Amino acid sequence: MSEIINSIYGSHLPELECAMQFLVNEINVLRNKVKEEVGDDPIEHLNYRIKSEQSMREKCRRKGLPETEDTALRIIHDAIGIRVVCAFLNDVYIIREHLVNLSNCKVVEEKDYIKHAKANGYRSYHLVLLVDDNIYVEIQLRTISQDTWAALEHQIHYKKVKTENDALIISELKRCADELASTDISMQTIRDMIRKT
Amino acid sequence: MKLLLAEDTNDLNRVLTVAFQHEGYDVDSCLDGEDALKHALMVGYDVIVMDIMMPKMDGIQVLKNLRSKNIITPVLLLTAKSEIDDRVDGLDAGADDYLTKPFAMKELLARVRAMTRRKADYSKEQMKFGDLILDGETFELKSVNSIRLSVKEFEVLQALILNSDHYIDGEYLLSHVWDNDTEANVQTVSLYIEYLKRKLDAVSSGVKVDESPMGYMLRC
Numbered sequence: 001m002s003e004i005i006n007s008i009y010g011s012h013l014p015e016l017e018c019a020m021q022f023l024v025n026e027i028n029v030l031r032n033k034v035k036e037e038v039g040d041d042p043i044e045h046l047n048y049r050i051k052s053e054q055s056m057r058e059k060c061r062r063k064g065l066p067e068t069e070d071t072a073l074r075i076i077h078d079a080i081g082i083r084v085v086c087a088f089l090n091d092v093y094i095i096r097e098h099l100v101n102l103s104n105c106k107v108v109e110e111k112d113y114i115k116h117a118k119a120n121g122y123r124s125y126h127l128v129l130l131v132d133d134n135i136y137v138e139i140q141l142r143t144i145s146q147d148t149w150a151a152l153e154h155q156i157h158y159k160k161v162k163t164e165n166d167a168l169i170i171s172e173l174k175r176c177a178d179e180l181a182s183t184d185i186s187m188q189t190i191r192d193m194i195r196k197t
Numbered sequence: 198m199k200l201l202l203a204e205d206t207n208d209l210n211r212v213l214t215v216a217f218q219h220e221g222y223d224v225d226s227c228l229d230g231e232d233a234l235k236h237a238l239m240v241g242y243d244v245i246v247m248d249i250m251m252p253k254m255d256g257i258q259v260l261k262n263l264r265s266k267n268i269i270t271p272v273l274l275l276t277a278k279s280e281i282d283d284r285v286d287g288l289d290a291g292a293d294d295y296l297t298k299p300f301a302m303k304e305l306l307a308r309v310r311a312m313t314r315r316k317a318d319y320s321k322e323q324m325k326f327g328d329l330i331l332d333g334e335t336f337e338l339k340s341v342n343s344i345r346l347s348v349k350e351f352e353v354l355q356a357l358i359l360n361s362d363h364y365i366d367g368e369y370l371l372s373h374v375w376d377n378d379t380e381a382n383v384q385t386v387s388l389y390i391e392y393l394k395r396k397l398d399a400v401s402s403g404v405k406v407d408e409s410p411m412g413y414m415l416r417c
Contacts, residue, residue, distance in 0.1 A: 115342065115399070115401055116341060116342060116401065117342050117343075174343075175335075175337075175345060178337065178343050178344045178345040179345040181342075181344050181345075181399065182344045182345050182346060182347070182350075182396060185344075185392065185395045185396055185399055186347075186392055188395070189388070189391050189392055189395055193388065193391075
């Protein structure tokens with residue numbers, strides 16, 4: 001009991017659970033519909049989580065914000081995070097289309113880092129939705145290759161040990177990101193050609 | 198292989214045209230510099246053979262004009278005078294080779310063969326078209342975003358940039374990019390054009406590949 005009283009999310013954990021489950025269900029419904037229509041699963045894997053008590057408090061501190069319910073639910077928007085990893089580029093946009101048109105969700109933020117990659121080569125589609133005018137959810141949509149790249153970049157980023165190879169590593173990672181992006185487009189083109197014939 | 202010949206002496210022009218045709222070149226011949234420039238800007242040639250002293254526009258002016266427009270087709274200059282300054286000016290203006298008149302036909306043909314063999318070396322530089330930068334060393338294609346092209350995609354885009362003022366068709370690309378590889382065909386070309394269209398879009402470039410019955414051309 002004391003744990004719930006002390007939670008940075010206050011008594012809102014069930015609402016968070018509910019909003020997250022709602023979006024996960026929506027994604028799975030769409031996923032099954034696409035599977036039925038074209039035969040292929042548009043999603044490679046789907047991860048979701050509510051940010052742990054500890055991570056949320058750390059984030060508040062890092063940003064110099066008070067560790068309050070208001071910060072965790074209103075100011076910080078990734079208490080709920082959903083990551084959708086798709087097989088092909090077009091699948092990313094099919095899922096995005098479905099999510100932004102949900103009647104009880106408002107798009108708060110939308111960033112296409114696929115069309116406008118970050119300087120280091122990072123590619124992903126970012127969405128922040130407000131569900132039922134109440135709960136914020138951050139959604140990241142990306143392809144398998146974009147996810148693979150992000151996983152490796154994350155590893156290097158978190159080592160935090162500066163070496164003389166840093167500049168080389170950064171430019172090589174950028175090259176890999178651009179090569180993977182190129183391959184993603186080629187694979188999409190080939191799939192479209194197969195489906196046409 | 199397409200060859201442009203610019204030589205104002207009627208007789209020599211005719212002899213050279215026949216000789217090149219006999220060697221299997223597809224020859225366009227002009228009698229003055231202005232006409233030569235017009236041709237070179239309109240058609241993608243594999244090699245240009247040009248006299249320096251010509252009416253309307255001399256060979257060096259034509260050459261400077263072509264190089265300023267990023268046209269890197271190998272050029273051999275024919276010089277009447279054996280003056281050193283003339284040859285130096287020609288080479289500095291971007292000529293790849295020269296031959297002093299009178300010359301032996303055998304040598305001219307050999308030099309043209311050698312120049313067309315070297316063609317592949319011209320691609321190492323950075324090319325610009327519209328909002329695009331294409332790096333010949335790394336195959337990076339850059340606009341708002343950047344991406345890496347495969348070798349063939351790079352060569353197709355390079356051909357399109359170098360021939361950006363006229364259409365080039367599938368046959369041209371098959372002979373220049375795939376070296377008439379028997380496994381490549383028009384479907385191969387159209388798949389690579391499709392890759393390029395989408396990759397241009399992926400770097401958020403305003404450049405588009407225009408398709409018409411005459412072939413492909415880039416549009417800003």
